[in-house]
Amino acid sequence: MRQLIVFALSRIKNLKVIEADDGVDGLKKLSSAKFDILITDINMPIMDGLKLVSMVRNGDTHKTIPIVIITTEGAQEDRQRALALGANAYITKPIQAPQVISKVKELLKIA
Amino acid sequence: MSSGITDQDLAQTLRQSAETTERLLKENAELRAQLQAQGQVAGNVGSAYGDLEAKFKALEQENRDFANRYVEIEEENNNLANLYVASYQLHSTLDFREVLQIITEIAINLIGAEQFAIYLVDDKTQTLTAVASEGLERDKLPKVPLSQGVIGKVASTGDNHFGPEDQMGAPIDVASPFICIPLKIKERVIGVIALYSFLKQKTRLVSVDYELFTLLAGHAATALFSSKLYSESERKLSTIQGFLELMTS
Numbered sequence: 001m002r003q004l005i006v007f008a009l010s011r012i013k014n015l016k017v018i019e020a021d022d023g024v025d026g027l028k029k030l031s032s033a034k035f036d037i038l039i040t041d042i043n044m045p046i047m048d049g050l051k052l053v054s055m056v057r058n059g060d061t062h063k064t065i066p067i068v069i070i071t072t073e074g075a076q077e078d079r080q081r082a083l084a085l086g087a088n089a090y091i092t093k094p095i096q097a098p099q100v101i102s103k104v105k106e107l108l109k110i111a
Numbered sequence: 112m113s114s115g116i117t118d119q120d121l122a123q124t125l126r127q128s129a130e131t132t133e134r135l136l137k138e139n140a141e142l143r144a145q146l147q148a149q150g151q152v153a154g155n156v157g158s159a160y161g162d163l164e165a166k167f168k169a170l171e172q173e174n175r176d177f178a179n180r181y182v183e184i185e186e187e188n189n190n191l192a193n194l195y196v197a198s199y200q201l202h203s204t205l206d207f208r209e210v211l212q213i214i215t216e217i218a219i220n221l222i223g224a225e226q227f228a229i230y231l232v233d234d235k236t237q238t239l240t241a242v243a244s245e246g247l248e249r250d251k252l253p254k255v256p257l258s259q260g261v262i263g264k265v266a267s268t269g270d271n272h273f274g275p276e277d278q279m280g281a282p283i284d285v286a287s288p289f290i291c292i293p294l295k296i297k298e299r300v301i302g303v304i305a306l307y308s309f310l311k312q313k314t315r316l317v318s319v320d321y322e323l324f325t326l327l328a329g330h331a332a333t334a335l336f337s338s339k340l341y342s343e344s345e346r347k348l349s350t351i352q353g354f355l356e357l358m359t360s
Binding site: 003004007008072074075092093094095096097098 | 185189192193195196199200219220221222223225310311312313
């Protein structure tokens with residue numbers, strides 16, 4: 001349901017969204033341009049979201065990019081693991097657009 | 112012996128005292144009149160203040176009503192976004208497997224379902240067979256005869272089934288889903304979506320969930336039906352083309 005997240009983000013002014021199919025595609029896109037925020041799921045094909053977070057935090061570019069995880073995994077230990085790996089926010093599904101918007105605005109320091 | 116104060120002096124003093132008293136009384140009366148006038152003004156100011164306070168309270172209430180309305184509109188807006196995305200996705204493909212995948216995604220991402228299955232009616236055998244599932248092994252889901260159990264009854268009557276909300280986290284029984292939604296094209300039921308459990312963080316159903324169930328009942332049914340017809344017609348077309356090629360070669 002990337003479309004719903006894209007729709008939610010379209011309500012934030014001056015935000016351009018680039019979508020990626022999975023973790024590997026995400027890393028590839030991150031290396032090709034400068035991004036302000038990364039939003040990812042945990043359960044993804046090829047490379048999961050936690051691996052992606054870990055690779056971004058240990059990579060050369062976007063080391064400090066704010067990362068938001070949106071996932072079905074609601075257990076406290078999953079949240080702690082994601083935050084320990086370097087995610088800045090952890091949102092559980094079902095997707096609530098206002099929650100996504102406010103978290104992105106908060107991390108990007110947009111009023 | 113004389114005190115030195117003559118009767119004349121005394122009379123003079125008394126006259127002056129009388130005059131002073133008279134002046135003071137006059138001044139007093141004037142001051143009273145002024146005080147009364149000021150009291151009137153103060154009364155008017157007090158009344159105006161009261162009016163302003165009432166208006167201020169009314170404006171505050173109006174402001175609160177607008178804020179509440181704004182929250183409601185925002186919620187409606189977000190619900191519409193969910194419904195729009197779901198509907199758009201359902202009709203974005205004619206591939207049967209993709210439609211099943213999209214229904215699955217809607218159930219997980221928008222409704223917060225954890226264990227569920229999509230059953231389709233087999234007209235020949237009059238049974239319902241699971242064609243997709245999440246959190247459950249599809250092969251282990253039984254074929255359900257029409258009219259039998261919750262699933263069969265929903266398929267035969269076309270009515271939604273909602274279990275009591277306090278049983279939302281109860282252990283599941285594959286024959287008795289917590290929620291069962293018929294997939295309908297007009298009055299014809301082509302299958303059902305059986306929802307057994309929800310994500311841990313989904314503790315109650317909200318209004319948009321019911322809207323999504325309604326949307327799934329209609330749009331998922333047409334998307335599944337048309338994609339099935341399309342794949343069947345594609346298959347027939349390729350058979351006919353193969354046959355024609357054979358005839359003309």
